[in-house]
Amino acid sequence: MxxxxxxxxxxxxxxxxxxxxxxxxxxxxxxxxxxxxxxxxxxxxxxxxxxxxxxxxxxxxxxxxxxxxxxxxxxxxxxxxxxxxxxxxxxxxxxxxxxxxxxxxQQQGRRVFAAGHAGITTIRAGARPVKPGQIVLWRDRPQG
CATH class of the missing domain: 1.10.1660.10 (Multidrug-efflux Transporter Regulator; Chain: A; Domain 2)
Incomplete structure (x- = not known):
């Protein structure tokens, strides 16, 4: 080599x-x-x-x-x-x-959601969902 x-x-x-x-x-x-x-x-x-x-x-x-x-x-x-x-x-x-x-x-105020068998829950930005198999969706706050 x-x-x-x-x-x-x-x-x-x-x-x-x-x-x-x-x-x-x-x-x-x-x-x-x-x-x-x-x-x-x-x-x-x-x-x-x-x-x-x-x-x-x-x-x-x-x-x-x-x-x-x-x-x-x-x-x-x-x-x-x-x-x-x-x-x-x-x-x-x-x-x-x-x-x-x-x-x-690094934006403040981002909202992050996790969807699982128990429904949709909010999780802390940057955190992973507690249970495997959950889907994570994040959305910016609406402006204005």
Whole structure:
């Protein structure tokens, strides 16, 4: 099993241009062109040497696939930009959903009900029903 050193992940810039080109199945000059066009922008060392991450290599493969399907480099750039924006928006939605869930759980005055064989009873917010098999329903207080 391959062990990844601590502090490294898929975005860690660890590959030289030669290694990244080999991993992506491309020529190093092609990687330089993609960098100039902004399709794949590797990190740079203090000496201005390109360093590619696994994420960059995956993006290179995606560019290669789209190019082989006849998509122009400008079209590929637009597709990648929209994919990046979509990913960022999805991450933001997840963050906002978490914040909203936290805010709802901390609201005062929430009413929580449990339904069981004995009928419907009110339970404390955040508590579980006493008997297994009961259904819990919560409703916000009506506003206004």
């Amino acid at each position: 391959l062990r990844v050193p601590a502090g490294l992940d898929e975005s860690s810039p660890i590959f030289s241009i030669a290694a990244a080109a080999e991993l992506a199945g491309l020529h190093a000059q092609t990687l330089r062109q993609y960098d100039r066009l902004g399709l794949v922008e590797p990190a740079r060392t203090a000496g201005n040497t390109r360093r590619y991450s696994m994420r960059d290599v995956g993006r290179l493969k995606q560019v290669q696939l789209l190019s082989s399907e006849g998509v122009s480099l400008e079209g590929i750039r637009r597709i990648l930009d929209m994919s990046d924006e979509n990913r960022e928006l999805r991450e933001r939605v997840r963050e906002l959903e978490g914040a909203l869930a936290d805010a709802v759980m």
